[in-house]
Amino acid sequence: MNSRSLKCSGPLKRQRGIGLVEIMIAVTLGIIVTGAVVQIYLSTKRQNDMQGGLTGRQEVSRYATQLLQRDLQMAGFRGCLRDLGTVVNTLNDPDDFLNNYARHVEGFEDVVSAALPGEITAGGNDVVADTDVLVVRTVDDPNLQLTANMVTSSSDPVTVPGLDPVAPDTPAVGDIMLVTDCGGSAIFEVTAFDDGTGTITHDAGAGAPGNSSKNLVRRYTAGAQLFRLRTTTYFIRENDQGIAGLWRRVGDGEPQELAEGVENMQVLYGEDTIGADQVPDVYRTADAVVNWNNVVSLQVALLVSSVRENVADEDPRTFVLLDEAAVGPFADGRLRQVVSFTVAMRNRLS
Numbered sequence: 001m002n003s004r005s006l007k008c009s010g011p012l013k014r015q016r017g018i019g020l021v022e023i024m025i026a027v028t029l030g031i032i033v034t035g036a037v038v039q040i041y042l043s044t045k046r047q048n049d050m051q052g053g054l055t056g057r058q059e060v061s062r063y064a065t066q067l068l069q070r071d072l073q074m075a076g077f078r079g080c081l082r083d084l085g086t087v088v089n090t091l092n093d094p095d096d097f098l099n100n101y102a103r104h105v106e107g108f109e110d111v112v113s114a115a116l117p118g119e120i121t122a123g124g125n126d127v128v129a130d131t132d133v134l135v136v137r138t139v140d141d142p143n144l145q146l147t148a149n150m151v152t153s154s155s156d157p158v159t160v161p162g163l164d165p166v167a168p169d170t171p172a173v174g175d176i177m178l179v180t181d182c183g184g185s186a187i188f189e190v191t192a193f194d195d196g197t198g199t200i201t202h203d204a205g206a207g208a209p210g211n212s213s214k215n216l217v218r219r220y221t222a223g224a225q226l227f228r229l230r231t232t233t234y235f236i237r238e239n240d241q242g243i244a245g246l247w248r249r250v251g252d253g254e255p256q257e258l259a260e261g262v263e264n265m266q267v268l269y270g271e272d273t274i275g276a277d278q279v280p281d282v283y284r285t286a287d288a289v290v291n292w293n294n295v296v297s298l299q300v301a302l303l304v305s306s307v308r309e310n311v312a313d314e315d316p317r318t319f320v321l322l323d324e325a326a327v328g329p330f331a332d333g334r335l336r337q338v339v340s341f342t343v344a345m346r347n348r349l350s
Contacts, residue, residue: 057304060261060304063258064259064339065341067246067258068134068343069341071138071232072136072343072345073344074138075104075136075138076105076137077227079182079185079225081181081182081183086183087184087186088184088217089101090211090212090213091176091189092209092211092212094187094212098231100231101137102293103137103292104136104348105134105135105292105298107134107135108132108135109287110129110130111129111133111235119251120133120233120249122252126238127235128238128264130264131265132286133233134267134300135231135233140229140230143227144227145225146159146160147162148222149220149221150221155215158202159198162198164195171226171228172193173190173192174190174207174208176188177190177200177228178228179220180224180227181218181221181223186218188202188214188216189207189211190202202214202216230250231250231251232249233248233249234247235247235265236265237257243307244262245258246258261305262302262303263305264303264321264327265300267301268283269284269285269286269297270282270342271283271289272294272296285323298343300342301338301339302321302339303321303327303337303338304337304338304339305334305335306334309333312333314329315329315331315336319336322340
């Protein structure tokens with residue numbers, strides 16, 4: 001072997017490791033890249049949180065508005081009978097808060113819980129101070145129809161055969177019912193229901209509230225409508241997490257949370273004070289209403305916020321609900337808006 005062939009054609013190069021400068025450059029580049037990734041993540045997360053807050057706020061606004069509008073439009077419903085003066089209320093103490101069905105809607109202005117009827121606050125049901133409370137008295141769907149005439153008198157049972165005794169819409173003992181046709185209406189408490197014959201009895205006697213008389217004044221015939229009545233109270237309350245929302249109480253039942261994130265509700269009542277033409281001549285707060293039976297429309301305003309905090313920057317705006325003083329600004333990073341709408345009491349209109 002030729003020893004010359006083993007000789008390198010050039011000088012030997014010394015191998016070197018990574019220098020400190022190179023390490024510092026790599027670390028710096030890594031920090032920059034990592035910071036950029038974190039910044040993109042945080043920005044994306046904030047945008048997603050904000051979008052979620054906006055979507056949730058819009059959904060709460062839509063749901064709460066539709067719910068209130070539906071109930072208010074049905075307030076005072078009497079089937080084909082419009083004249084509330086022809087309604088016979090046979091209940092004991094028909095002027096009691098839960099039984100006063102002649103007053104289709106009423107309210108309480110800027111409440112403190114201590115000033116509310118006990119049926120609203122029972123069981124420690126605390127309403128958020130300085131918010132309004134709205135009470136609606138209406139019927140539940142579906143309606144039933146009498147299939148036979150009241151046999152001999154206006155004190156006889158009414159008859160609706162063929163009902164499933166365990167169905168939730170079937171009349172039960174203690175239910176408050178409305179029987180109505182185009183000539184009159186009567187309100188009574190069910191004291192017995194025979195699922196075999198379909199007879200619904202309304203005997204007089206003590207109860208909760210019970211009937212003062214079994215006489216419905218009018219002898220109702222086949223085709224008359226039968227509805228379950230309810231008194232529903234809407235109010236603002238905080239849940240166990242301390243988040244305010246729209247709640248309701250049906251009769252003296254358990255309070256139900258309807259829409260989380262509704263922080264305030266204010267209501268104005270349109271009274272027909274001139275000429276009985278079913279046109280609101282003035283809008284008043286609940287404590288200024290002269291005659292609840294002259295209320296033909298309502299204006300409702302809700303302050304709705306996102307449930308989560310810190311999804312947006314501090315909001316410098318203030319919010320005005322109808323005739324109330326402005327509230328805000330808020331520093332909790334929630335997204336807020338005021339939702340306002342007007343509802344005509346169509347059962348009070350010609």
